[in-house]
Amino acid sequence: MRPTLLKAYAVTAAAGLASLPGALAWGxxxxxxxxxxxxxxxxxxxxxxxxxxxxxxxxxxxxxGEPPCYISRVATWADQVRRQPQYRYTASLHYIGAVDDHPSQTCTFPGEGGWAGKTDANVFGAIRNVTGVLEDYTLGMVDHARAEESMKFLIHFMGDMHMPLHLTGRERGGNGAKVTFDGRVTNLHSLWDGLLIAQALRTIPSNYTRALPAGKSSVDIESHLRGTIYDPYVRRLMYEGFGTEVVLGRFSTEYDDWLSCPAVEPSSAWSTAQEMLGIQRTKDEARWDDDVLCPYNWAKDLHKLNCDLPIWPRELDEPQRKHAALAISAREEVHDEDEFFESYAAGRRPRPHPDLVELDTPEYAGQIRAQWIVERLLAMAGIRLAGLLNGLFLDVESLNSTSKFPILRGV
Incomplete structure (x- = not known):
């Protein structure tokens, strides 16, 4: 890992469509x-x-006026291949779960029981590993084929890590927790994978269906959009989230810190000082994190959302809710955005399931929308992915020759 480059040259900014694909992880x-x-x-x-x-x-x-490629085209590759024999080993790399984690009642990270599964066979270890492979590629130590595979994994795993239900093992990250959304039976994981985004897409103001006028953003947005149903969502997220040089965005006071990691100083003097202050660096933290790439520390706050928002509704632990969930057939569940839209378009009335927890409510989905929870998670994942890639592949000469790009973090 090259912490100096990763820290110094992470670049960011202040700142009738294609059909929606089916849901995978994050959708x-x-x-x-x-x-x-x-x-x-x-x-x-x-x-x-x-x-x-x-x-x-x-x-x-x-x-x-066009980019050399759209990296979004490979964003779901890791989901598409994980059922192939040669990639079955990657199934556990999309998530992590603590043994004694039980949101919304208890959110432990990880707690005395540690992590489920094999050491490093999780999303933290995967991000650390594929970033290391790309680092080796920049040094001429890895061939192109392995770098291509690692790049695809990194793009996907950074998204997975920012979906809070990928950070808990309870009910397989919510896959086994049946709920209703607008009366339609689904599960908690599918709701967060795509249905909340699908709902957001239906409520985008019409002005975002058109290209943003000049001056509405301090960075190029339009050339990186490829005519998808979520283009208006990206425009809104960029404009209202990151803002412009004259308009304060929702993330304006916080996105600087999204790449921050706790300082790691190997000297014995620093270690002694930490011990005196009661600061202990866990084995997990030492294995997966450094002062530039720290998936363990990034995920700690994301995981808290399972209890603090809470993403995991407390009502799911009521006895009658558990009993009702067991009685629901999997064939009744809505799992992805396409089903969600088709159900609305066809005007199909959902079969009533009053004993299940309804989450399309002002208290649940309404709060998520009002606080821009999903948008913040997506933006955070994108910024961290960009920061890592800029740090890996940008050198001093390149930076000096294009000083118009602001620097997220200095040396």
């Missing part, structure tokens, strides 16, 4: 939105390098 739309936000914040030279890795031998080069 295909969620993963592609994360990748699009990351691409908007990539230095042009870094984007070209990333595209050359993802599409080897294609000689990608940006046409006027």
């Amino acid at each position: 295909a739309a969620g993963h592609e939105i994360v990748a699009t936000i990351a691409q908007i914040h990539l230095h042009p030279l870094v984007l070209t390098e990333v595209c050359n890795i993802l599409y080897p031998g294609s000689g990608v080069a940006a046409s006027e």
Whole structure:
């Protein structure tokens, strides 16, 4: 890992469509939105390098007004291949679960029982590993094929880590927790994978269906959009979230800190001082985190949402709710955005399930919308992905030659 480069050259900014793909993890739309936000914040030279890795031998080069590629096209690759024999080992790399974690009653990270599964066979270890492979690639120690695979995994795993239900093992991250949403039976994981995003897409103000006028953003957004149903969502997230040089966005006072990691100082003097202050660096933290890439520390606050929002409704632990959930057939569940939209379009009335917890309410979905929880998670994942890639592939000469790009963190 090159912490100096990763820290110093992470670049960001202050700042009738294609059909929606089916849901995977974060949903295909969620993963592609994360990748699009990351691409908007990539230095042009870094984007070209990333595209050359993802599409080897294609000689990608940006046409006027177009990027050399769209990294969102590979954002769901890791989900698509994990059932293939050669990639079955990656199934556990999309999530992590603590043994004694039980939201919304108890959110432990990880607690005395530690983590479920094999050491490092989780999303934290995966992010650390594939980032290390890409670092080795920049040093000429890894071939192109392995770098391409690792790039695809990194793009996907950074999205997975920012979906809080990927950070708890209870009910397989909510897959076994049946609820209703607008009366339609689904499960908690599917709701967060895509149905909340699908609902948000139906309420985007019409002005975001058109390209943002000049001056509405301090970075190029439009060239990185590829004509998808979520383009208006990205425009709104960028404009209202990151703001402009004259308009304060929802994230304006916080996104600087999204790449921050706790200082890691190996000296014995520092370690002694930490011990005196009662600060202990856990084995997990030492294994997965450094002062630039720290998935363990990033995820601690994300995991808290399972209890603090709470993402995991406390009502699910009521005895009558548990009994009702067991009686629901899997065939009644809505799992992805396409089903959700089709159900609305066809005017199908859902079968009543009053004993299940309804989550399309002002207290649940309404609070998530009002606090921009989903949008913040998607933006955070995109910024961190961009920061890592910029740090890996941007050198001092390139930075000096394009000083118009603001620096997220200085040396």
